[in-house]
Amino acid sequence: MSSVISQRCSSDFFMNNIGKDAFDIGYMDTLAAGDSLLHRLDPRAKLITTLVFIVTVISFDKYALSAMTPFFIYPIVLISFGRLPYRYILKKVLLVSPFAILVGIFNPLMDREILIHLGSIGISGGWFSFISIILRFIFTVTAALILISLTGFNAVCAALMKFGLPRPFVVQLLFFYRYIFVLTDESERMVRASSFRAPNSKIIAFSTFVSLAGNLLLRTFDRAERIYRAMCCRGFDGHIRIMRPMKAGYQEIIFTLGWALLFILLRCSNVPLKLGTLITGYLR
Amino acid sequence: MSHHIVEVDDLHYTYPDGTVGLKGVSFRITHGESVALVGENGAGKSTLLLHLNGYLTACRGTIRIGDYPLNKTNLQAVRRSVGMVFQNPDDQLFMPTVFDDVAFGPLNLGFSQDEVERKVTEALKTVGVVHLRKRPPYKLSQGEKRSVSIATVLAMSPDILVMDEPTSSLDPQSRRRLIELLKTFRHSKIIATHDLDMAMDLCERTIVIHQGKVVADGAAHTIFQDENLLCSSGLEKPLRMQNCPVCKAVKRA
Numbered sequence: 210m211s212s213v214i215s216q217r218c219s220s221d222f223f224m225n226n227i228g229k230d231a232f233d234i235g236y237m238d239t240l241a242a243g244d245s246l247l248h249r250l251d252p253r254a255k256l257i258t259t260l261v262f263i264v265t266v267i268s269f270d271k272y273a274l275s276a277m278t279p280f281f282i283y284p285i286v287l288i289s290f291g292r293l294p295y296r297y298i299l300k301k302v303l304l305v306s307p308f309a310i311l312v313g314i315f316n317p318l319m320d321r322e323i324l325i326h327l328g329s330i331g332i333s334g335g336w337f338s339f340i341s342i343i344l345r346f347i348f349t350v351t352a353a354l355i356l357i358s359l360t361g362f363n364a365v366c367a368a369l370m371k372f373g374l375p376r377p378f379v380v381q382l383l384f385f386y387r388y389i390f391v392l393t394d395e396s397e398r399m400v401r402a403s404s405f406r407a408p409n410s411k412i413i414a415f416s417t418f419v420s421l422a423g424n425l426l427l428r429t430f431d432r433a434e435r436i437y438r439a440m441c442c443r444g445f446d447g448h449i450r451i452m453r454p455m456k457a458g459y460q461e462i463i464f465t466l467g468w469a470l471l472f473i474l475l476r477c478s479n480v481p482l483k484l485g486t487l488i489t490g491y492l493r
Numbered sequence: 494m495s496h497h498i499v500e501v502d503d504l505h506y507t508y509p510d511g512t513v514g515l516k517g518v519s520f521r522i523t524h525g526e527s528v529a530l531v532g533e534n535g536a537g538k539s540t541l542l543l544h545l546n547g548y549l550t551a552c553r554g555t556i557r558i559g560d561y562p563l564n565k566t567n568l569q570a571v572r573r574s575v576g577m578v579f580q581n582p583d584d585q586l587f588m589p590t591v592f593d594d595v596a597f598g599p600l601n602l603g604f605s606q607d608e609v610e611r612k613v614t615e616a617l618k619t620v621g622v623v624h625l626r627k628r629p630p631y632k633l634s635q636g637e638k639r640s641v642s643i644a645t646v647l648a649m650s651p652d653i654l655v656m657d658e659p660t661s662s663l664d665p666q667s668r669r670r671l672i673e674l675l676k677t678f679r680h681s682k683i684i685a686t687h688d689l690d691m692a693m694d695l696c697e698r699t700i701v702i703h704q705g706k707v708v709a710d711g712a713a714h715t716i717f718q719d720e721n722l723l724c725s726s727g728l729e730k731p732l733r734m735q736n737c738p739v740c741k742a743v744k745r746a
């Protein structure tokens with residue numbers, strides 16, 4: 210009996226952990242409510258800067274490694290000055306990292322051409338491109354997480370709308386963000402209910418999973434209908450209007466231009482290489 | 494002030510799957526009246542409420558809201574004057590923040606930004622949740638969600654308030670606060686509920702619906718005394734009227 214109870218407790222504990230860790234994106238809203246100079250910047254400035262950062266990082270050559278490393282400065286400066294928790298951001302990056310690993314994991318097998326020798330060990334181009342993919346992934350995901358943690362998802366969406374992104378697209382994003390919490394709550398409750406009635410199995414049987422997923426889909430349809438009804442009641446006519454005044458001043462211009470120029474400079478010239486040559490030249 | 498009147502005449506509705514929802518419902522609610530709509534699960538209360546702002550269209554019968562008969566041309570005007578508070582606040586609060594949610598209606602009605610700002614603040618003040626304006630709705634407690642839902646409707650300055658189970662899933666004190674709040678409203682109110690004690694507090698009149706028909710319509714305190722009627726409609730006396738020492742003494746005598 211006690212083993213059944215402990216098993217239940219542990220599985221419940223496990224589920225709750227999944228729920229908390231994987232979906233605690235709501236915490237980013239709490240972070241976004243902070244009050245630092247970076248928080249107060251116009252969302253559009255942060256959005257553009259993040260986009261320039263991501264584009265420059267992605268545009269590097271596939272074997273690029275050393276040239277990319279100075280880009281670390283952007284996330285580090287923003288996390289420090291925005292007083293964001295390093296660990297939280299790192300955890301979120303790790304959580305999605307399997308996708309990046311999956312994308313690059315075959316590179317070392319496919320591309321075996323040796324690029325450099327470290328002593329007697331030859332390192333193939335595949336390994337370079339693999340690590341390069343991981344590095345790009347860390348940079349881009351961190352930048353996106355920082356953007357949301359400093360700005361808030363809704364403000365980012367509002368900024369996208371101001372930049373002329375099609376309205377239906379932005380509205381989809383907003384609804385997705387609003388209801389992801391309701392959806393995860395609902396699925397968590399369903400999984401819990403099913404596991405309580407199958408105390409001896411640690412994982413959900415495939416057939417159960419199928420019916421849970423189907424049920425969730427049907428509930429989602431129902432909810433969509435109820436939400437639409439609520440929208441109609443308040444005069445919905447196909448347009449979602451959001452009131453969010455934005456004001457960009459010289460601070461925003463300095464922030465955006467400063468970073469963008471730095472990124473382009475770092476992209477165009479391999480600063481670590483130059484620094485290395487300078488130092489080794491000096492030592493000689 | 495004839496625009497606070499709700500007149501329903503011989504309303505019939507059958508769902509597309511053949512389920513009969515309403516079988517000839519008629520009543521008239523006048524200005525400033527508070528009416529409780531009671532009945533067992535599946536009696537047709539929610540179906541009736543969905544007709545009142547034109548979400549469902551009756552198979553037969555007519556509805557008049559104020560001066561307008563409810564039809565396609567008047568739909569927008571009717572929806573503006575009938576404020577609907579749904580049972581589940583998560584369905585009602587769909588915008589990213591409380592402010593956006595309350596502003597949704599006024600913005601759709603075409604008010605200027607200043608006016609929207611004023612209306613939102615006013616509505617939030619009325620229900621006592623101004624401090625929540627920047628919060629995302631999913632982070633609120635059930636009671637707070639309910640208050641905000643009511644604010645979203647108040648911001649559109651409706652003449653008639655229609656509520657579906659407003660006290661469900663509230664803790665006793667939140668429920669009490671809600672009742673006190675609703676007492677202060679001067680609107681005509683139609684409240685579908687199983688909480689007969691709340692109905693006694695808020696509504697002077699009660700309409701009992703059973704199997705899609707009105708089986709009783711009259712003063713709340715008279716209807717809630719009629720045990721046979723309540724029993725046949727799947728209801729029971731309000732808790733505070735059960736085991737009442739005074740009533741017991743009368744019976745014994």
